[in-house]
Amino acid sequence: MSVSVTLPALGESVTEGTVTRWLKAEGERVEADEPLLEVSTDKVDTEIPAPASGILAAIKVAEDETVEVGAELAVIDDGTGAPAAAAAPAAEPEAAPAPAPAPAPAVEAPAAAPAPAAEAPAAAPAGGAAGTDVTLPALGESVTEGTVTRWLKEVGEEVTEDEPLLEVSTDKVDTEIPAPVSGVLLEIVVAEDETAEVGAKLAVIGAPGAAPAAAPAAAPAAAPAAAAPAPAAAAPAPAAPAAPPAPAPAAPAPAAPAPAAPAAPVAAPAPAAPAPAAAAPAPAPVTPAAPAAPAATSGDDGAYVTPLVRKLAAENSVDLGAVKGTGVGGRIRKQDVVAAAEAAKAAAAPAPAAVPAGGHAASKAPKLEVSPLRGQTVKMTRMRKVIGENMMKALHSQAQLTTVVEVDVTKLMKLRNKAKDAFAAREGVKLSPMPFYVKAAAQALKAHPVVNARINEDEGTITYFDSENIGIAVDAEKGLMTPVIKGAGDLNIAGISKKTAELAGKARGGGLTPDDMSGATFTISNTGSRGALFDTVIVPPNQAAILGIGATVKRPAVIETAEGTVIGVRDMTYLSLSYDHRLVDGADAARYLTAVKAILEAGEFEVELGL
Known part of the structure; x- marks a missing residue:
């Protein structure tokens, strides 16, 4: 029917x-x-x-x-x-x-x-x-x-x-x-x-015990090899297993050998026993072809090793058999090979020569390793393509502008150094400067909703969000990722610290879910963690602004004290706010940045830190 x-x-x-x-x-x-x-x-x-x-x-x-x-x-x-x-x-x-x-x-x-x-x-x-x-x-x-x-x-x-x-x-x-x-x-x-x-x-x-369907893939490779003599010779090639084709009369029917293995149907039609002599040389090319495929994907100790990892190991003279894989199931990853190569170089490096009396110590500049990507042409990853598409979409759909302020975070840094040990013991996570910036940014967003908004172009409307969902840019191995801290405006320093550590760990370990990556109303990018003084960051699509955090450096600064104006060494950083000028005016951006600056410079987080 x-x-x-x-x-x-x-x-x-x-x-x-x-x-x-x-x-x-x-x-x-x-x-x-x-x-x-x-x-x-x-x-x-x-x-x-x-x-x-x-x-x-x-x-x-x-x-x-x-x-x-x-x-x-x-x-x-x-x-x-x-x-x-x-x-x-x-x-x-x-x-x-x-x-x-x-x-x-x-x-x-x-x-x-x-x-x-x-x-x-x-x-x-x-x-x-x-x-x-x-x-x-x-x-x-x-x-x-x-x-x-x-x-x-x-x-x-x-x-x-x-x-x-x-x-x-x-x-x-x-x-x-x-x-x-x-x-x-x-x-x-x-x-x-x-x-x-x-x-x-x-x-x-x-089902357990079933034979894999890998053999049919190898059979076509063997058939063309034997096809040169004649079409009839192509059949004896897969007939290397002489035992299965013994029942010659059943040769035309693949149903008989099917229970043996998926490869049997290919061997079955080969019982054309007309040329035993031709069948003898045919197995020779077939035999090495079978192990060739597994050999390409198995490491020296049987663990999975990709061609890129093998090439990297060969270039750095790393013995894969001595490398302990940190991937799933103990598989060797690129990072494992790089770490092994660096460890070998460190072990082989000669002890630094003693500095002669009256001489100067050698330069402390780090030695830059030559990247294995140098001189390579590789396929663009999907993550890289998506990042590129989003950046182009953002730049072509918004009128972007950047405003910068300088912030004295000396009090904040002293407060953090004083509380970090007790905080780590109590909360189970390290106390980094990032949660303070997230907290200050979220508090200021509540007073300046124009920065925490979105333009709905199709409807010709503006949505001012009632929650501060802050995306945190993470420098992951596969590229830039921005997991989201939902309701950041309602969290304290401890809550933000735990959520930041959790999302960063998931981003670098590949454990982020779609929900972790969606719903951001505002974004923070800390390029200062890599030494950048400040950055003109790009506003993500469907957001009005993004805050960039620069590196914290010690600089001489003018300080107003009760005794008068003095010059002292202070911890200083730049905050840059990139925004969509269709929605946020320069004065709006300046007011928002000034509010964030005031919160950070006041450094009134003692209660939240238990001090």
């Missing part, structure tokens, strides 16, 4: 949808509730599941076509329709995977020729049907795709349910995807550095 797949209602005001991708091809088997296609509307991108199990008999709406709600998208033949669907492809050689089991008893000599061509596609459906698909889940409301950055398991390895299987990077977050079931990783569909849409199949996991 045929079952229609229709476009369901995807929202109260949604009247149509566009088919963005079919997850199954005609002739493939689908299971009830299994994702069948992806649809995009003006409200949401989602998957449409199969309403019944069976064979996808016909696709009525092609990709990129738009149809109304209720329109027929495809037809599925359930149990009774499967034979009919299989009969049609039988007429075409390349559709042989479906009818392959039916003509099992056939032993016609002519049929053996097209059979090998059909066997390669047959392996894929077999592997997919016997296992569980690993798909890219929705990682946020606006996240539509993700890039596979690293596979934590290899084909053939056993995985446990909820065990991290791969790492994925999106424009919002980097995260791990766990295995949905326990079993054996049969197939990796999306390679590292490839981008897939939400819902796309990433891999296939089979």
Whole structure:
């Protein structure tokens, strides 16, 4: 019986949808509730599941076509329709995977020729049907795709349910995807550095003990090698395992060897025993080809090592077998190799020569290491692309201007130094200068809401926020990230310290969630932590301003005292406020900065610090 797949209602005001991708091809088997296609509307991108199990008999709406709600998208033949669907492809050689089991008893000599061509596609459906698909889940409301950055398991390895299987990077977050079931990783569909849409199949996991589908990938490589002599010689090449093809009469039917392993169907058509002599040399190229693939992804001690890490290790003469990996599952990362190289150089460095009497000590300037990226051309990461797009969007959509003030933070620094030890013991986090700046910025925002606002261009309105959600720019390994401290205006110094430490740790460790990254109404960037005097920072999209914090340096300054005006050495810093001049005027920016400056210079945080 045929079952229609229709476009369901995807929202109260949604009247149509566009088919963005079919997850199954005609002739493939689908299971009830299994994702069948992806649809995009003006409200949401989602998957449409199969309403019944069976064979996808016909696709009525092609990709990129738009149809109304209720329109027929495809037809599925359930149990009774499967034979009919299989009969049609039988007429075409390349559709042989479906009818392959039916003509099992056939032993016609002519049929053996097209059979090998059909066997390669047959392996894929077999592997997919016997296992569980690993798909890219929705990682946020606006996240539509993700890039596979690293596979934590290899084909053939056993995985446990909820065990991290791969790492994925999106424009919002980097995260791990766990295995949905326990079993054996049969197939990796999306390679590292490839981008897939939400819902796309990433891999296939089979039952424990199942054979991986890696062999079919190696077979095509072996076939072209043997194809030079003649098409008949291509078949003996995969016939290296002489034992399976022993039952020559069953050769044309891939159904017989299927229980052995996914690779068996490729070896089965090879029983063309006409040329035993040709079969003997064929295994020679096949044998080294098999271990070649795993060798590229396994370290000296069996741990996963990427090509970039191997190259970096070779350039720095680092023995990977002696490096302890800090990645997931003990895998070796780039930082591990760099640390090992630096440790080796430090150990080999000669002791500094004694300074002769009356001489001068050697310069303390740090030695700059040559970066492994020097002279390289590498692929732009997704994170880098997203950062670039956001920066260009911000600069091209706002009238940006920067105002700077100088702040004397001497009292604040003394207060911090006095309280930091007791604070760390009591709160469990270090007391850095950053929470004081966040606290002062949030307090001033309450009095100057024009800086904590957003222009709604489509409506021609301005929203003045009633909460101070402050984004904190973090210099993470993969690029600039801005996790958000929600309700910063309602937190004390201890609360801000804990939240800042938590978000910074998650940003550098790749544990940020989409919620951690969204909802900022104002942003703070501390480029002074890297020694910058001040910076003309860029206002993020959908915000009115961003505060830049410069380095704190000791400088002579004029001080007003009871005894008169004196010059003293003070801790000074610059605060720069970049703002959207369409909403914030120069006077508004100056008033806001002056308020922040007054709070910091007063340094009245003794009560919050327990002093």
